[in-house]
Each structure stands twice: as structure tokens, then as C-alpha cells.
Amino acid sequence: MTSGKSYFRTTETGEIPCEGGVLRMVTVKSPSLGGRGDLSLYIPRQANDRADVPVVILLHGVYGSHWAWALSGKAHTTLQSMIDSGSLPAMILAMPSDGLWGDGSGYAAHSGRDFEAWIAKEVPQAVSEVTGNSPHSPHFISGLSMGGFGALRIGAKYPERFRAFSGHSSITSTKDMPLFVEEPLDAFGPELHVVEQILENRERIGPFRFDCGTEDLLIEQNRRLARQLQAEGIDFSYQEFPGGHEWTYWEEHIAKSFEFFASVFS
Secondary structure (H helix, E strand, O other), X not given: OOOOOOOOOOEEXXXXXXXXXXXXXXXXXXXXXXXXXXXXXXXXXXXXOOOOOOEEEEEOOOOOOOOHHHHOOOHHHHHHHHHHHOOOOOOEEEEEOOOOOOOOOOOOEEOOEEHHXXXXXXXXXXXXXXXXXXXXXXXXXXXXOHHHHHHHHHHHHXXXXXXXXXXXXXXXXXXXXXXXXXXXXXXXXXXXXXXXHHHHOOOOOOOEEEEEEOOOOOHHHHHHHHHHHHHOOOOOEXXXXXXXXXXXXXXXXXXXXXXXXXXXXX
């Protein structure tokens, strides 16, 4: 990118003041999406006038969009409360849409659009341009369900970008997508599996964790992933908690990701 010139052809922003910071809505013209891409940012007051703040990207699940983690999951209020209590350093939340393809894009490249590049490359660029934060600040990625799949796979694929990654109630393979979406499986391109991506980059990936509710429809997929990684000698953390595939679970346990990222950062 040329100095002083935006990577994106157009950028539109608007703000919603919050008690501890600001929610900033952003729409950019995304080359990877071939159209507009949306993201919500949460910038805590402790990040003001700083250019070295860690960035946490949160990926939503099927049916939702960039607003889901803030409005349904209260992720920004959880983050602000933890920052105010001293249990977290200041962090910026970036909550992008998945590209709004079908019921859910899977955060992969298919159908003539690169939903993976939107997340891995363009969202960090947009955060830097809109906030003035350094593009070289530490980046982390997490998500729920389809977003957990995206976070685990993209986090493992781009270790030079993401210092650590996390998933909640994660889809573990594109083969799980038909449990939620009406689009045919072959529309998502070649099958993608979290375990394969982790093993491919096993020598370079950062620390990672994932969790799942014991009443979740994806519990056996997550247990199988944990067994596969353990058999391969991969270092990771896996936890199970009471709960199902629902916002009450994710609202409570997103704090686990924040705490994990803070421990890696420190």
C-alpha cells in the first residue's frame, strides 16, 4: 500500500458511544469479496492515543453478521469489564462479517470470492487504517461455531499474522456445514479440516485452545479433534463446560479466549 493511500477504494464509518469506549461500524470496498465488507470495532478508552494495541478478531457463526458478537454476545462489555478490573490489557475487538454468502461462507475461498483473505489480510488492514493502530501490533483470532472453524483454521494457516487462536463450539470440517446451512456441500469447494491445517503448520503455529458445551450438537466433533491432535503430539488446550450451541454459552466463555490471549501477550 502506498503511504497515505488507503488499500480500499472506499471506507465508510459511524460510531456508537459506549460507557467504556466506542463501537465503530466500518464498511469498506473489499477486493477479496468483490464488493462491500462490514466490520464492527470496539475501541476501549484505554486504547486511545496508542498505536500498539493488541487486536482480537472475533468471527461470528452462520446466519449472523458483524453485529452478532457485540449485540448478541456482549463481547465488548465483557472485554471492557475485564480491562477495567485489570485482568486484561487494553485490546481492540474487530468483529467482521463473513462476507454474507448464503447462510454462511465458512470463511474459505469459493464461489469466486476469497472469504479467507478478507479475514486474514483485509480486516487487519481495515483496523489499522480506521484506528491508526500499528499493523504490526499483536493479532489474535477467535470465533464461535462456523467462526470457530474459521478461527482455528485461519489462525493455523497464518502464524505470521496470528500470535494465538481459539474456538468455541467449533465446526471442525466443512463436512459439518450441512448441519446448519441449505447450500450444498460442494459449493464450499474442496473439503477443509481444522486438524489438517494445524498439522500442516505444526512447527510454526502459535498457542491455541478450544472449548465446547457438553450439550452441544458439535461436542463429538470437538472431542474427536482433541483426540486427533493429542495422538499427533500437538500442544493445545481443550475444555468442556455445561451448555449447548447458544449465545448464553458463548457470552460466558468468550472471556476464556480473552484471558488466553492476554497470557500469550504478556
